[in-house]
Amino acid sequence: MSTVVPTKFSRRSFLRTSSLASGGMLIGFNFFTACKDTVKMPVDIAKLNYNDFNAFIKISDEGMVTIFSPNPEIGQGVKTSMPMIIAEELDVPWENVNVVQGILDTQNYTRQVAGGSQSIRFGWDALRQTGATARQLLVNAAAARWGVDPSECSAKQGVITNAKGETLGYGDVVKEAALLQIPESEGEVEEGKSENPEFKDEKSEAVTAAIKLKDPSEYTIIGTDVGNVDIDEIITGKPLFGLDYKTEGMVYASVLRPPAFGQVLESYDDTAAKAIPGVIDVIMFGEKAKALLNKAAAEINWTAKLASTDKVAVIAENSWAAIKGKKALKAVWSDATPLENTQAHDKILTDLLDGNEFKSLRKDGDVKKAFRQADKVVERTYESPFLPHNTMEPMNFFADVQDSKILLVGPVQTPADAAVTVAEMLNRDEKDIRLEMTRMGGGFGRRLYGDFVYEAAEISDKIGKPVKMFSTREDDMMTGVYRPAIKYRIAASIKDGEITGYRLKEAAINGNMYGLIPNFFPAGAIENYQVDVANYNSNITTGAWRAPYTNFLSYAEQAFLDELAEITEKDPVQMRLDLLEKVKGTTDDRIQYSAERLQDVLKLAVEKSMYREPKEGVFQGVCAYYCHNTHVAEVADVVMEGDQPVVKKITVAVDCGIVINPLGAKNQIEGGAIDGVGHSMYGDFAFENGMPTSNNYDKYRLIRMNETPVVETHFVKNTLSPTGLGEPTLPPAGAAVAIAIKKATGNRLYKQPFANNMNSKPILG
Amino acid sequence: MPTYTLKINGSSQSIEAAEDTPLLWALRDQLDMVGTKFGCGIGQCGACTVHIDGNATRSCQLQISQLDGKEITTIEGLSEDGSHPVQEAWKEIDVPQCGYCQAGQIMTASAFLEKNPNPSQEEIRNAMHGNICRCASYNRIETAVAKAAEKKMA
Numbered sequence: 001m002s003t004v005v006p007t008k009f010s011r012r013s014f015l016r017t018s019s020l021a022s023g024g025m026l027i028g029f030n031f032f033t034a035c036k037d038t039v040k041m042p043v044d045i046a047k048l049n050y051n052d053f054n055a056f057i058k059i060s061d062e063g064m065v066t067i068f069s070p071n072p073e074i075g076q077g078v079k080t081s082m083p084m085i086i087a088e089e090l091d092v093p094w095e096n097v098n099v100v101q102g103i104l105d106t107q108n109y110t111r112q113v114a115g116g117s118q119s120i121r122f123g124w125d126a127l128r129q130t131g132a133t134a135r136q137l138l139v140n141a142a143a144a145r146w147g148v149d150p151s152e153c154s155a156k157q158g159v160i161t162n163a164k165g166e167t168l169g170y171g172d173v174v175k176e177a178a179l180l181q182i183p184e185s186e187g188e189v190e191e192g193k194s195e196n197p198e199f200k201d202e203k204s205e206a207v208t209a210a211i212k213l214k215d216p217s218e219y220t221i222i223g224t225d226v227g228n229v230d231i232d233e234i235i236t237g238k239p240l241f242g243l244d245y246k247t248e249g250m251v252y253a254s255v256l257r258p259p260a261f262g263q264v265l266e267s268y269d270d271t272a273a274k275a276i277p278g279v280i281d282v283i284m285f286g287e288k289a290k291a292l293l294n295k296a297a298a299e300i301n302w303t304a305k306l307a308s309t310d311k312v313a314v315i316a317e318n319s320w321a322a323i324k325g326k327k328a329l330k331a332v333w334s335d336a337t338p339l340e341n342t343q344a345h346d347k348i349l350t351d352l353l354d355g356n357e358f359k360s361l362r363k364d365g366d367v368k369k370a371f372r373q374a375d376k377v378v379e380r381t382y383e384s385p386f387l388p389h390n391t392m393e394p395m396n397f398f399a400d401v402q403d404s405k406i407l408l409v410g411p412v413q414t415p416a417d418a419a420v421t422v423a424e425m426l427n428r429d430e431k432d433i434r435l436e437m438t439r440m441g442g443g444f445g446r447r448l449y450g451d452f453v454y455e456a457a458e459i460s461d462k463i464g465k466p467v468k469m470f471s472t473r474e475d476d477m478m479t480g481v482y483r484p485a486i487k488y489r490i491a492a493s494i495k496d497g498e499i500t501g502y503r504l505k506e507a508a509i510n511g512n513m514y515g516l517i518p519n520f521f522p523a524g525a526i527e528n529y530q531v532d533v534a535n536y537n538s539n540i541t542t543g544a545w546r547a548p549y550t551n552f553l554s555y556a557e558q559a560f561l562d563e564l565a566e567i568t569e570k571d572p573v574q575m576r577l578d579l580l581e582k583v584k585g586t587t588d589d590r591i592q593y594s595a596e597r598l599q600d601v602l603k604l605a606v607e608k609s610m611y612r613e614p615k616e617g618v619f620q621g622v623c624a625y626y627c628h629n630t631h632v633a634e635v636a637d638v639v640m641e642g643d644q645p646v647v648k649k650i651t652v653a654v655d656c657g658i659v660i661n662p663l664g665a666k667n668q669i670e671g672g673a674i675d676g677v678g679h680s681m682y683g684d685f686a687f688e689n690g691m692p693t694s695n696n697y698d699k700y701r702l703i704r705m706n707e708t709p710v711v712e713t714h715f716v717k718n719t720l721s722p723t724g725l726g727e728p729t730l731p732p733a734g735a736a737v738a739i740a741i742k743k744a745t746g747n748r749l750y751k752q753p754f755a756n757n758m759n760s761k762p763i764l765g
Numbered sequence: 766m767p768t769y770t771l772k773i774n775g776s777s778q779s780i781e782a783a784e785d786t787p788l789l790w791a792l793r794d795q796l797d798m799v800g801t802k803f804g805c806g807i808g809q810c811g812a813c814t815v816h817i818d819g820n821a822t823r824s825c826q827l828q829i830s831q832l833d834g835k836e837i838t839t840i841e842g843l844s845e846d847g848s849h850p851v852q853e854a855w856k857e858i859d860v861p862q863c864g865y866c867q868a869g870q871i872m873t874a875s876a877f878l879e880k881n882p883n884p885s886q887e888e889i890r891n892a893m894h895g896n897i898c899r900c901a902s903y904n905r906i907e908t909a910v911a912k913a914a915e916k917k918m919a
Contacts, residue, residue, distance in 0.1 A: 075863030075900050227859045234864035235852045237800015237840030241865060244799040252794075277766055277783055318794040319803075320786045392804050392812060392865040392899045441802075441865030442899050473805040663859050667902060671862055674901035697809035697897065706890040708903040 015133055016041045016053070017178045024060040025174035028053030029130045057086060057134060063158050063171035065090065066098045073101065073230075074413060074443035076726040077664035080229045082123050084660055088221040089131025089214060092158040092170065099229040101437060124722055128213055133182060136211040141177035142168045157220075183211050216658060216719040225663035230439065240439040242410035243396050243470060250398070250466045251280060253459050254322035256312040256329050257479045260690030261340065261540045263333040264309040272328040273314055278321025282329070285462050286310040289454045292425045308336070313459050315467070323472060337539045339690030342385070342485070345509060348536050349487040352507035353381065358532035361518035362590075365528035367493075370501030374493030378567055382490070382556035383751040386509070386685040387483040387545055388692075390702060393441020394476045399456035400466035401426065406433045407466075408457065411440035411447055418450035422457045445544035449481050474695040482685065483545030484509035484538075488556040493528075497568050499579075501528035504557070508535045510542040513549040519590040520550070521598060521626055522557065525579040540687060546675065547727040550627040552752070554731030555680060555738060558623035562739045563748060572739075573606055576624055593626035600716050601633040601653040608714045609635035609651035618648070621739025623732050630728035631655040631716075634673065636736035637709070638744045644758060645744045647677055647709045647737055652729055654713065657720035668725040670711040676733025678703025684753045701755075769829045773798070774842025780829070788824040788832060789813045792839060800840035800868045804897070811896030814869040815839050821876035840868035843875060851875040854913035862900035870896045874910045882917055884910070 015029045018041030028041050030053050042048055048056055048068065056068040067086055073079040083099045135155050142160040143150040145168065152163045160168045216222075233240050258264060270282035286309060314325035371377050397410035399422075406428060412418050415435050423430040440447055456469035471479075486508040493501035502522060506512055512533035523529055545551060565572035580602075583595035602624040606612065614620050617639055624633040637649040650673045659665050682701040686693045694700040738749045749757060768781045771788075773796070780795045787806075792798045792815075801824055804812030808823040815824045816838035843849045847856070851874050861867045870893065877884070877892040884892065889910045898906065 073863075075861075077862070225859075227856065228861055228864075230864065231856050231859065231861065232847055234861045234867050235840075235855045235871060236844075236847045237798070237868045239799045241799075241802075243803065244793075246797070246799075318782075318786075318790060320783065320790040320794070323806075324783075324785075390899055392802070392810070392863065392897065394803065440863060442863045444899070473807070473810075667859065667862055667905065670904050671901040674903060675899075678901065696807050697805050698807060702897050702899065703901065703903075704894045704897060705903045705907060706894040708890075708901070708907075711904055 015130060015182050017137065017180075017182065018043055019175055019178040020045060020058070023175075024058055024171075025178040027057040027059075027130065027134050028055070029057075029126070030054055055130075057090070057130070059134070059138075059170055059174050061171045061174060063092070063169045064096050064098065065092050066100060068100050074411075074440040074447065076668060076724075077228065077661065078123075080226055080664055081660040082127055083229070084221050084226055085124065085127040086131040088219055089128045090135050091131075091155050091220075094221055094226060096158060101439070129211070132211045132213050136183045137177040137180050138170050138173055140180050140183065141173040144176065144180075145173060222658065222660050223662065226661045227663065241393050241441050242398070242438040243393055243441070243468075245398050245409050245438060245468070247398070247400070247466050250468055251463070252316050252319050252322040253313045253456070253467050253469045254316070254319075254326040254472070255455060255459075255469060255475070256314070256326050256331060257475065258309055258333050259478065260333070261538075261687070262335055262337040262690045263339070264336040265311065266332040266334045268312050268329055268331040270312070270329055272330070273325040276316075276321055276325050276328060278317045279314060279325040280317060281315040281463065282325065283313050283315065283459070283462055284310050285313055285455075285458050288425050288458050288461070289451075292421070311455070313455075313469070315459070315463055315465075319470065322470075335690075340538055340540060341688045341690070342686040345485055345536075345538070345687075346383075349383075349485065349507040349509075352534040352536060353487055353489045353505055355534065358505065358534050359512070360530070360532050361513065362523060362529065362531040364523075364526075364530070365501075367501045367503045367528045367530040370495075370528035371491070371493045371503075374495050374500060376494045376567070377491055378494065378564060379489065379491040380560055380563065380750060382488045382552075382559070384483075384486050384552040385683065385752065386485045386540070386542070386687070387679060387683050388477050388480045388685055388700070389442075389444040389446035389482075389545060390477070390700070391440070391442035391444060391446055394471040394473060395446070395452040396468060396470035397453045397456035398466065398468045399453070399460035401457055401460040401464075404432065406457065408433065408435040408453060409438060410453070410456070411438050411443075412450055412453055413440070413443050413445075413447040414450060418453040421450060421454060425454060426457060426461055444546040445483075445548065446481060448544055451481075473697070477695045477700065478692050481541045481543040483548075483551065484511060484542035486549075486552055488553065490556060490560045492560070492564055494564070494568055497570075499526055499564060499568070502526045503530045503532070506531070506533040508533070509538045509540065510535060513553065516590060516592055517549050517553065517627075519588075519592070520553075521583070521593055521624070522561065522579055524583040524586050524588060524591040526582075539690070547627060547730045550625070550727075550731040551676070551679070552734070554623070554625045554627065555734035555752070558625060558732065558735030559738045559749070562621070562623070562735075562742070573602060573611070573622055576602060592629070593631065597631040597655045597716070598624050598626055598633075601631045601655050604653035604714055604716060605633035605635050605651055608653065608712065609637070611635055619645075619740050619744035621736045621741070621743065623735040623739065625728075625732040625735070627731055628726075628728045629723040630725065632728050632732050634729070634732040634736040636677075636733070636740040638737070638740035640744055645741045647681070647740070649710045649712065650674075650677065650733060650736065651712045652714065653716065654725070654729065655716035655718070656725055656728075657718065657722040659715055660722055662715070665715075665725050666713045669713045669729045672725070672727065672729035673711045673733045674703060674708055676730040677709060677737055678707070680734030680737060680752050681707075681755050682753050684756065767830075769832070771829065771832055771837060772835065773837045774839060782829060784828065784830040786829050788815065788827040788829055788837070791829050792824065798839055798841050802865055802868060804866065804869070809895075809897075810866070810869075811873055812866050812869040814872040814896065816872060816876050819876060819879060821873045838872075840872060843871065849875060850916035851878065851909070851913040854909040854916060858905050858909040858912060860902055860905040860909050862902050866896060866898045870898065870906055874906075874913060878910070878914055878917060883914060886911070
């Protein structure tokens with residue numbers, strides 16, 4: 001495997017440069033897409049056109065570098081790590097780099113999304129090439145000034161040096177560099193080369209030299225600990241988040257939505273609400289979103305469900321008046337579809353598992369035959385509840401819908417989708433929409449769904465004012481997009497002490513596992529292997545939740561493997577290593593995990609956790625899992641305190657390829673593992689009569705500091721392309737904990753949250 | 766609407782607001798001090814923590830009419846330039862992920878260390894349990910509080 005992934009496009013097609021009127025050089029680029037040949041670069045920094053490029057680098061006359069980072073920041077650290085990659089190849093001191101959040105590109109949208117731990121994986125190649133190209137342009141410009149060949153010059157830390165030892169700073173040559181032709185790398189196929197004569201005429205053909213990417217051994221920024229670029233603003237309380245955004249004349253809106261899934265608005269009385277000082281108006285809205293989404297509502301999906309009713313917005317001069325106004329509303333709701341509850345779901349999912357209505361997602365060999373010929377068939381069922389996202393910053397968005405233009409500002413993980421939908425909903429041109437992203441107070445999947453953007457836009461359109469729509473915690477928890485409740489039934493056949501067949505059935509609310517998930521380990525390791533899924537369409541909205549499906553699947557499968565090891569009297573580590581051995585050399589291209597890499601993280605976690613010689617009174621559970629392109633193994637240490645098992649430590653071994661920013665990477669790993677422990681221990685969410693039974697943190701338990709294990713991180717060191725870390729350490733944690741608790745208490749856990757089986761008392765704030 | 770005078774970060778601020786307005790919303794909407802965050806509105810998450818006469822207090826649970834003569838300190842006033850030992854420790858340890866809860870965490874930690882300048886690990890874990898960090902940066906918060914204690918002692 002190589003660190004260099006071939007690109008589809010030549011640099012000339014995704015990079016453009018210009019001189020800035022104010023001095024300095026501007027480089028615009030696009031991830032993955034070729035730009036239109038007619039695209040022109042701005043000469044004024046205030047006119048950055050994100051419709052043409054989704055990222056910009058500015059190099060000033062003084063050699064200071066500003067990177068306009070395109071990806072939304074939800075706490076996964078990409079606003080720091082992605083610019084690090086550019087700065088590395090550009091070869092400038094990190095102290096000279098300033099990072100600014102870019103705005104939305106609605107035209108050449110590629111991946112301006114935070115989700116799926118993919119930002120780094122997709123950005124790696126484009127970012128390095130962009131940085132290296134900029135460096136080479138500067139070198140070429142300096143060489144031209146000196147009248148020497150670029151190959152005689154080198155660039156380091158913002159300074160270009162020639163053979164005679166003369167130096168020029170980047171800032172000294174930006175003006176000339178901006179006029180040069182974009183260099184290609186040696187032997188590159190220029191399939192995307194510009195054919196636009198107008199563009200060519202602008203650039204000098206005189207001096208070019210090919211670009212070369214650094215060898216990882218030359219890195220001076222990548223692999224070093226770099227602090228969060230927004231740290232000073234965060235610790236001093238500066239306005240960074242969507243909820244902090246404010247403009248002159250802005251009003252606040254609090255929205256009353258149906259209290260139960262399945263209900264729609266019949267009528268409302270706003271007399272008391274309107275009498276509250278500070279309340280400006282009460283409006284009914286939702287028809288535009290409804291009309292738009294009903295058009296596309298051939299299939300029942302989350303958007304249709306969230307928008308399938310009129311809603312009432314209280315418009316007020318301040319947030320408190322809006323909240324009070326909403327509380328004072330009296331609304332009548334009717335049941336448009338039957339109201340559902342958790343007890344019924346439980347039976348429905350069990351019936352699905354018992355039934356025959358499955359869709360096959362993977363089928364190897366003959367599971368039925370293996371089961372018939374087995375000495376023993378082991379079958380277990382694993383259950384998980386719905387989960388709300390609970391981002392600390394509740395959903396909110398600012399909208400200012402005017403006749404000529406629309407401004408949308410706030411925290412959303414899918415800015416392009418949101419802008420396009422608003423344009424369609426209000427029957428406006430996408431070009432009239434400017435969407436600015438703020439820092440996000442957590443996402444975990446919730447901000448992938450733009451319902452709150454549509455609401456803000458529709459309210460602003462209706463009242464003709466700039467408005468901030470914001471949710472309360474209760475709104476967020478009760479009208480959310482939840483992780484669906486799921487049950488897995490896994491069966492394995494054992495013959496002569498070996499696993500000969502494996503069948504996993506999934507019964508889920510609304511949606512089943514997708515993509516390559518059915519092909520994750522142990523797929524590929526067992527000859528007769530089958531994954532079958534069934535689902536029930538509920539009127540409760542469900543969607544992506546940090547590490548979709550694998551957040552629970554990992555626990556079920558890894559806990560099951562542990563039980564199989566016990567039944568076959570095998571060492572659980574050796575059993576996994578042996579299973580992985582069988583995957584090596586596979587020609588099945590659906591198997592994307594690497595058996596070697598998974599074995600290596602498992603061995604590393606075992607070694608570092610002292611798994612082979614645990615301390616007295618410490619019970620350890622081990623598991624290895626691959627998801628979101630990253631290989632992870634975790635060992636949980638559990639001790640008994642009285643009759644309660646307590647998770648003390650999680651040892652995490654990670655192979656995410658090259659670690660861009662170890663300081664930030666470890667933060668993601670620690671958070672993911674603790675989040676995994678917290679939700680598998682405490683996360684519980686039920687419905688009665690279509691209504692969630694918990695609506696705030698007094699009734700919904702999140703892990704708190706005094707319940708938190710220490711997380712110890714170990715990286716597998718290699719020079720493979722980097723993969724993301726926002727999600728992959730969460731899924732294994734639940735399994736490691738369940739396995740350790742089994743050792744500590746003798747009890748196998750089959751249902752999350754585990755604390756419900758342990759008489760564990762919540763601690764409130 | 767009635768007018769209230771609040772003493773915030775050492776200076777008197779006059780605001781016109783309904784008497785039941787929580788300090789949280791008065792700070793955010795009327796006074797444009799948005800460092801104090803809205804998380805749950807019921808005093809369970811700690812995102813809105815401020816100091817009232819030096820005590821860490823949930824500003825979502827305090828009405829502005831109850832604050833006459835009280836010294837209010839918010840994250841904006843903890844130090845002039847982010848140089849409070851707790852803020853410095855937060856930076857050194859690189860605590861935040863999304864960062865939303867951190868002002869509240871810092872306010873709880875700074876009030877706690879005034880009362881207990883040399884806490885044990887267990888005391889830190891118990892003192893901070895009222896502040897939720899959904900990104901679960903708890904390990905780093907714990908380390909940073911200990912670090913801040915060291916800085917204050919030095």
